[in-house]
Amino acid sequence: xxxxxxxxxxxxxxxxxxxxxxxxxxxxxxxxxxxxxxxxxxxxxxxxxxxxxxxxxxxxxxxxxxxxxxxxxxxxxxxxxxxxxxxxxxxxxxxxxxxxxxxxxxxxxxxxxxxxxxxxxxxxxxxxxxxxxxxxxxxxxxxxxxxxxxxxxxxxxxxxxxxxxxxx
Amino acid sequence: xxxxxxxxxxxxxxxxxxxxxxxxxxxxxxxxxxxxxxxxxxxxxxxxxxxxxxxxxxxxxxxxxxxxxxxxxxxxxxxxxxxxxxxxxxxxxxxxxxxxxxxxxxxxxxxxxxxxxxxxxxxxxxxxxxxxxxxxxxxxxxxxxxxxxxxxxxxxxxxxxxxxxxxxxxxxxxxxxxxxxxxxxxxxxxxxxxxxxxxxxxxxxxxxxxxxxxxxxxxxxxxxxxxxxxxxxxxxxxxxxxxxxxxxxxxxxxxxxxxxxxxxxxxxxxxxxxxxxxxxxxxxxxxxxxxxxxxxxxxxxxxxxxxxxxxxxxxxxxxxxxxxxxxxxxxxxxxxxxxxxxxxxxxxxxxxxxxxxxxxxxxxxxxxxxxxxxxxxxxxxxxxxxxxxxxxxxxxxxxxxxxxxxxxxxxxxxxxxxxxxxxxxxxxxxxxxxxxxxxxxxxxxxxxxxxxxxxxxxxxxxxxxxxxxxxxxxxxxxxxxxxxxxxxxxxx
Numbered sequence: 001x002x003x004x005x006x007x008x009x010x011x012x013x014x015x016x017x018x019x020x021x022x023x024x025x026x027x028x029x030x031x032x033x034x035x036x037x038x039x040x041x042x043x044x045x046x047x048x049x050x051x052x053x054x055x056x057x058x059x060x061x062x063x064x065x066x067x068x069x070x071x072x073x074x075x076x077x078x079x080x081x082x083x084x085x086x087x088x089x090x091x092x093x094x095x096x097x098x099x100x101x102x103x104x105x106x107x108x109x110x111x112x113x114x115x116x117x118x119x120x121x122x123x124x125x126x127x128x129x130x131x132x133x134x135x136x137x138x139x140x141x142x143x144x145x146x147x148x149x150x151x152x153x154x155x156x157x158x159x160x161x162x163x164x165x166x167x168x
Numbered sequence: 169x170x171x172x173x174x175x176x177x178x179x180x181x182x183x184x185x186x187x188x189x190x191x192x193x194x195x196x197x198x199x200x201x202x203x204x205x206x207x208x209x210x211x212x213x214x215x216x217x218x219x220x221x222x223x224x225x226x227x228x229x230x231x232x233x234x235x236x237x238x239x240x241x242x243x244x245x246x247x248x249x250x251x252x253x254x255x256x257x258x259x260x261x262x263x264x265x266x267x268x269x270x271x272x273x274x275x276x277x278x279x280x281x282x283x284x285x286x287x288x289x290x291x292x293x294x295x296x297x298x299x300x301x302x303x304x305x306x307x308x309x310x311x312x313x314x315x316x317x318x319x320x321x322x323x324x325x326x327x328x329x330x331x332x333x334x335x336x337x338x339x340x341x342x343x344x345x346x347x348x349x350x351x352x353x354x355x356x357x358x359x360x361x362x363x364x365x366x367x368x369x370x371x372x373x374x375x376x377x378x379x380x381x382x383x384x385x386x387x388x389x390x391x392x393x394x395x396x397x398x399x400x401x402x403x404x405x406x407x408x409x410x411x412x413x414x415x416x417x418x419x420x421x422x423x424x425x426x427x428x429x430x431x432x433x434x435x436x437x438x439x440x441x442x443x444x445x446x447x448x449x450x451x452x453x454x455x456x457x458x459x460x461x462x463x464x465x466x467x468x469x470x471x472x473x474x475x476x477x478x479x480x481x482x483x484x485x486x487x488x489x490x491x492x493x494x495x496x497x498x499x500x501x502x503x504x505x506x507x508x509x510x511x512x513x514x515x516x517x518x519x520x521x522x523x524x525x526x527x528x529x530x531x532x533x534x535x536x537x538x539x540x541x542x543x544x545x546x547x548x549x550x551x552x553x554x555x556x557x558x559x560x561x562x563x564x565x566x567x568x569x570x571x572x573x574x575x576x577x578x579x580x581x582x583x584x585x586x587x588x589x590x591x592x593x594x595x596x597x598x599x600x601x602x603x604x605x606x607x608x609x610x611x612x613x614x615x616x617x618x619x620x621x622x623x624x625x626x627x628x629x630x631x632x633x634x635x636x637x638x639x640x641x642x643x644x645x646x647x648x649x650x651x652x653x654x655x656x657x658x659x660x
Contacts, residue, residue, distance in 0.1 A: 001645045001648065003641065005634055007630055010627070016636075016642070018648060023642070034635075035636070036633060036636040043528060047629055052625065056629070056633050058633050068582055072589050072619075073582055073585075073586070078634060102521050103519075
């Protein structure tokens with residue numbers, strides 16, 4: 001029942017525990033009884049944490065919960081321990097430039113196999129009326145161009161990959 | 169002279185398609201809506217008397233395909249086409265093709281669209297008639313000396329595409345050493361957005377206010393203004409919060425700027441609804457551009473004047489006279505519009521995609537919601553990230569702000585990041601409350617406007633709600649005796 005919860009980029013480990021009548025949440029050394037009422041007609045649920053009560057709205061989409069509390073909405077992703085491990089072991093993170101935001105490819109400036117030097121523009125993306133140059137973050141060889149000019153993409157989509165650097 | 173419009177095709181999508189449809193139907197007319205497959209579930213499509221699917225190489229291309237839309241209009245036997253804003257609304261060629269098909273284009277004449285659509289020609293036209301414009305260098309006057317003439321104006325400078333609008337392709341240059349590269353970048357954007365790389369450069373007014381004036385003209389030469397809107401709260405040259413009256417203008421200035429707008433509309437022989445935009449700073453104002461269409465922020469004008477601008481557009485398009493004069497158009501109370509965007513203000517307003525998991529609009533006195541979204545709908549990167557507009561009316565500015573904050577806090581919108589909390593922080597920020605607005609305000613106040621991280625109690629509550637709403641996690645917890653589970657967590 002231990003999980004990692006990613007709250008808009010902040011990761012917290014916690015465990016959900018069964019109690020005779022309800023549940024408890026263990027975070028660090030702190031254990032508090034918790035309860036979530038069924039939704040009222042307007043969708044509001046009452047969340048109890050220890051002595052405190054909050055009116056919340058909760059919606060889910062797979063491993064992500066969307067929670068509105070005190071007029072503010074959050075998205076919380078639940079990560080199973082195995083997934084956390086897999087991510088930590090991913091060594092290819094620095095090989096691929098990913099999209100910082102959804103958008104469209106305005107231009108591709110390099111070809112697969114090209115030698116690029118750090119700072120060189122490899123691709124130009126356009127998002128919300130702004131052009132952003134995707135530049136080489138180090139010297140290297142272009143291994144893959146994942147999108148062609150005119151194609152649209154979502155956030156985190158791979159754009160350009162550089163070949164892994166040879167071990168020296 | 170008058171011609172009854174019984175059926176209107178709405179060549180648009182999102183909140184504005186629905187807003188136009190409401191007035192079309194409320195005035196006893198039939199509404200035909202064209203839609204791309206991505207919009208098949210929209211409220212406008214569901215409520216239309218007839219909805220016709222259109223296609224294209226991209227979703228946006230479908231709404232830009234004038235020939236396809238006119239073919240639908242012919243088949244459906246519509247009397248008129250309302251273009252909304254964006255897409256085909258300021259395309260003189262489309263307006264001509266609509267007229268050639270024997271259909272009324274709800275908007276100004278193609279000549280007025282063409283004149284005002286060419287920002288350089290429009291500026292010259294306005295200046296020749298004695299209305300104020302900013303110092304500038306126009307590329308077309310002598311392309312070879314353009315950069316030199318621009319540099320001679322002195323920084324800061326603002327580069328604009330000659331064919332542009334809506335902030336696309338505009339660049340501020342504070343260091344003239346960067347002028348040449350910025351000109352090339354603006355040219356490339358202008359070329360892609362408008363198929364026209366010509367530019368002009370204006371002296372940029374620091375801390376400017378954006379104040380615009382709504383005008384209406386009929387086919388009989390009558391022009392009135394419907395007062396101003398202040399739209400200074402912007403990010404990336406795009407409006408975020410608009411209001412009327414402007415907190416900046418003294419009564420005499422208000423009359424001057426509104427009279428100038430009506431004068432410009434008269435000089436153009438303007439028919440239908442339009443907006444004259446001005447830059448205002450240090451007590452002076454000058455002409456920026458004229459938008460020959462309904463504006464996104466038109467509802468604030470409707471709330472203070474009590475006039476339905478779409479109904480006025482329909483009447484004018486039928487050839488009816490306005491039937492009232494300037495003295496009949498009053499400003500009652502204060503109205504504010506908040507644009508709700510699917511974007512993350514903390515990441516430079518990056519657009520956000522996702523599915524709207526939950527949506528509840530609140531009931532607040534004086535609140536009007538113009539929305540293009542519904543629960544369960546996907547928000548794609550294919551279109552503009554504006555989801556909806558919350559528009560509030562109050563007896564005065566303070567009451568309008570209080571109601572706007574109430575509306576934001578009570579809105580339930582889950583499933584994707586929006587600028588809702590950010591809007592609330594802007595409304596609560598001291599310069600906004602004091603009415604001390606300028607177009608750089610959001611950048612200047614970025615640190616104060618940034619959302620604070622949630623406190624430990626809130627983090628605990630969020631994890632509790634997440635864990636308890638996860639049936640799989642609950643089942644796992646149910647399967648483990650409490651004692652063992654607690655021991656497991658202690659061992660860690």
